[in-house]
Amino acid sequence: METLVSMKENLTEQSKAYGYTLSIWGVGALLLTSFKNIGAGEILAYIGGGVLGFGLLTYFAFKGILKTVEPSEQRKLVVASMVHILASLGNVLLAYASIVFLKPIMVPTRIFLVLGVHATLVYNLLLLLEHRLSEILLKWEARTVEKLNS
Numbered sequence: 001m002e003t004l005v006s007m008k009e010n011l012t013e014q015s016k017a018y019g020y021t022l023s024i025w026g027v028g029a030l031l032l033t034s035f036k037n038i039g040a041g042e043i044l045a046y047i048g049g050g051v052l053g054f055g056l057l058t059y060f061a062f063k064g065i066l067k068t069v070e071p072s073e074q075r076k077l078v079v080a081s082m083v084h085i086l087a088s089l090g091n092v093l094l095a096y097a098s099i100v101f102l103k104p105i106m107v108p109t110r111i112f113l114v115l116g117v118h119a120t121l122v123y124n125l126l127l128l129l130e131h132r133l134s135e136i137l138l139k140w141e142a143r144t145v146e147k148l149n150s
Helices: 002-034 040-062 083-101 108-150
Strands: none
Touching: 002 040, 002 083, 002 108, 040 108, 083 108
């Protein structure tokens, strides 16, 4: 029983980082396999884009970057939202479509920058959508069970 509790804690604590890692790695892998002669410029552009995307999210979420925040307790999660099908897989699929679209019209360094921003920004936006959808499904399930029991 203790092992199961530990597993639940591990999954809950690692959920967001796991999804983000899959997204960042997946988009990066797509970029590396889509272009030849990748150099430091493209790699730095991708990393810079990721940092820029994270900075933009931080700025909008906290209404500035020179603020202090108290870490809040994690809100309740619906277990299905921890799998990150939308946030991770959806993000990488959108990145692939972006690469196909941008490759003929943009130089690789700029594509790496754009996809760095995309990987961070889209993951977080899809994560919000994923959480919201799971909450809607949870409420729908509760209403359905209630109707069946009445």
